[in-house]
Amino acid sequence: MADNIIEFENISKIYRVGEIEIPALKNINMSIEKGAHISLMGPSGSGKTTMLNLLGCLDTPTSGRYIMDGEEISSLEDDKLSDIRSRKIGFIFQSYNLIAHLTVNENIGLPLFYQGINEKIIAEKAEVMAEIVGLKDRVRHKPAELSGGQQQRVAIARALINNPAFILADEPTGNLDTKTGKEIMELLNKLNEQGTTLFVITHDSRIAEYGDAVIRILDGEIV
């Protein structure tokens, strides 16, 4: 149990639109071990995005318990959730989600900024992260000056900088061509081999194959 990074106990999520209740997730139970590489697959509308929001502490479940890295977080308030996000989770998005007016170095350092860490230390750490993803000579550039693959590498570096409990990647190769997508997946794989827990959400079975295990979700239930 202690080695489990993620534990979902009877997690349900119900959205209310006016009078109508829409169940997005129904009694999900799952445990993810430290160092695992999990792929989450499912068609659109299956509850994938809801899973992502809950896993990423952007949202809280309607019922059930979510224990992450030994911390019960299913009923935390907004400030605490922000704190968890900044310390424990590395986000990678399909559309990179870099801030256009910040440099690569500043983008990478952003999660640490919200931990109130000294600016100089952040910049140095960001430099190291840029080197890991192979963008050492691009740290002064703006995101718009980089290719899609390079932007996603910046996002990966940003996800790594706070030494998170796990990395949550939402369609990380969705906006990339096959070759670049493969490079990104190989980079993520390498990081996983070095011990980073990886949770990849995708609808692409070729991407899912990189994982140690595939969780399939349909109509809010694991199948």
Added chain:
Amino acid sequence: MKLNVLHIIRIFRAGWKNIYLHKLRSLLTMLGIVFGVASVIAMLAIGEGASFEAREKIKELGSNNIIVRAVKPPVAPGSEQQTTFLSAYGIMPLDLEKIKTIPSVEKVIPTWEDKRDVWYLDKSTDARLVGTYPGYPEVMNLSAVRGRFFSQIDYDTIKPYAVLGSSIKNKLFPLEEPVGKTIRIGLNYFTVIGVVSERAIVSGTGFEAEDINFDVYIPLSTQRIYYGEYTIGERRGGGIMAADRSWVKYHRLVIKVGETEQIITTAAITEDILRANHKQQDYEILVPLQLLKQAEHTKKIFNIVLGAIAAISLIVGGIGIMNIMLATVTERTREIGIRRALGAKRRDIINQFLIEAVILSSIGGFIGVLLGITIPGLVTKFASMVTIVTYWSIFLSFGISVAIGITFGIYPARKAAYLDPIEALRYE
């Protein structure tokens, strides 16, 4: 989140960067604040100048004084006066004697005045020759900075003594010691026995500008013997225009009242006495205290008008800032989502947008301060009004601009902070 100084500096720098990115937009947004702050400073500077002016005027005329001035009445066409080329008017000895009997009056000092040239060797200057009593400096708050004023004995023995105003001294004796020197006025010679203190020149509070620094004081007794009661009037083309000749007993009475509370009633009694003695309106009564009240009233109206303008432009400026900040929040919804996902708390987002609004309003405030310092200078130059920019008005108005940034920035900042991070991340 720990709020250390470096952190704040970084938020400030990021805010500045965003403002700099939209230079024109930011500048237009600031305009309301700029004009608001500038008018606050200008308003206070003009108000301060007006009350300074009134205080100086009071100092010049004496706060407990009532001044009666002879006024040349308009000449009716075909009247006797017009054909004789001589106008007789002004304050009579009977007026003086009667006013002296009013119990609240402490002292009455008369003067006889004429414009004359004053000569020392080959130097000359225009001057106002003032024949008066030895008690004149006391009621007018003048003091001798060199030598002395003439005394009662000088007066009684009809001495040819003169006391100079500071400008006369500077013109005729720029480097020399004037006391003991002999000056010439018309065909008469006087020994300079003193120089009186300089007076700031003030104008615009309902008086014609009178520069008393160009006065030369002589005993009224001496004046009567040397010059009589006729003024020569102004010179034109080197000759003397007969039509400008006047026959005046006294040009001015300075009435010193014992108690400040009795000034208004004393002025009313004086008015009654004069009205009874004079067939025509050849005098006017000035009450400095009333003028001060009038000046303060004017200042108040001025402050209300300019204050309203300032308040309106500051509110409009604030709304402008709110408007632009709301646009910025919408524009940067995605960025807010990203920052929230990466661990920014609501407070961080509020700080970020609030600081940006405050930077906007502070820069506006700073430009406004510069403008506000400039405007009173221009007012002084072109409207010849005294203006005084006080330090506290600068701090006050700059403080107001910062407060406006906070007040009108808080709503957009909160709106940004309470966006749903999930929605914000998906925003295109």
